Structure formats: C-alpha cells, structure tokens
Amino acid sequence: MIKIVAVTACPTGIAHTYMAAEMLEKAAKKLNVKIIVETNGAIGVENRLKQKDIEESIAVIIAADARVEMSRFNGKPLIEVGVSQAIKNPTKLIQDALSNLYPIYKNEN
C-alpha cells in the first residue's frame, strides 16, 4: 500500500493538532492510502515517525503552525501548510501527494 507520512502541530497543541491528524487519517483511509501521522502537541511528540516510514513514504505532509523538526525529511517530496488546511482539505493534500505534485525538500541547515 502507498505510504504517506505527516506531522501536525498547532500553537496551543490542545486541539487542532489532533483534529488535523484525525482528518488526514480519515481521508487517507477513503483513498486507500496508508498514512502515519506524528502529532506535535502540548503533550509532546506522539507517534514519532520512524526513519523507515519516512524512507518508504512517497511524500511528506507538514500541517503545522508551530515548529517541526525538518531535517529528517531532506530529499523527500514535501508540502508545508497551516494546520487548518489539513482540517479543511485533507483529501486534496493526499491526492496531490499521489499525483506527485510536491517539490523535493531541501533542508538548508
């Protein structure tokens, strides 16, 4: 099954992070895609992405209004959007990943 990885984060880390994660998971299920979502919330990082999953994924979706550790995604097709985008339009984010529309991420640090 096609695999995508994602990270969600929001300023307070109480609600949006988890809603966005759930929306992405729900949309992925409908599209028959496996998605692994790491949440960076007030609790801390949960479901931290494994290097193996990042390697096997076809794309990375970062839906965050807070800082996310980015260097691990070097060389991956990646999109960065605000957390609300993942709540509002999770299906499009995944479809665009499947259509190979995301640019390759280069970490500048």
Next chain:
Amino acid sequence: MKISILTSPSLINLDLKSLTKEQVFKELAEMLLVDKRISDAKGFIGDLKIRESLGSTGIGLGIAIPHAKSSFVDSPSLVFGRSMNGIEFESLDGEPAKLFFMIAMPESGSNMHLKALALLSRSLIHENFRNRLYKAKTNEDVIKILESIDSID
C-alpha cells in the same frame, strides 16, 4: 483518564442564547465562573481571544473549540454549549458553528487532561459522534456521550 472529570452537568448548556461569537465567549465563560473553575471571566476571555487571533477555533463541521491556557483558570475544565440555529464564528468552512467546546486549562496542564482533550478533538471529526451531540436531550446525555470517548482509550 476520564474526560468527564473535566466537566459536569452544570457546565453544559444545550440551548445557548448567544447570537454572536463575542456572546458565546461570554455565555460559556460565565458558566465556568459560576462553577468556580475560573477566577475572572474577562481575563479568561482575553486569553481565549489571544489564541483566536492565531486562527479561528471554528474548525468547520459546525464545531468550535475556543481554548486557552490561562492564569485565570483554577481547575482544568470543559464547557459544552449547543446552538441549533448556529452562530457565526469565522469558521474555516464559513458555516455557522453549532457545537461549542470551550476548554480552560491552567498554565501547567497535566498530560492526563491534555490526552483527554486530544481524544475529544479526534472524536469530533466523526459525524456519528456529532450526531449524538445534536440528539442529546439532557445535560446528562452529553456526559454519557463524553464518557463513551473515555472507553476508546
């Protein structure tokens, strides 16, 4: 973790009178004040607005979750309000909000409470869960629905 310890029948209002976002803040915060969960409604609303200024907590699907970590919060709490007519809330999808969860967290919120709220946030995405909230007839019904989240974890 029981999400139900964050709330109580007195923190539930199934028929909000508010017509605007401003009024909803006030109506829900007032319930927290009466229940002695916060020390100052104005101060707490100020903190809610700071969070709101980073992006509306009207997340669409008829749901709004105004929330703040605030020094005016005495005990971590969850207030639920419902307005069947809907209230304009600058939601992501432009639709009025009908289900309101106001979350009041002290500045040092425990992970237990945060986990419960994370679970609630995830539950709200599902239509089935929202429909149960729309159908609730009494405050106790809402408590039962919230308790059903507890059993997921």
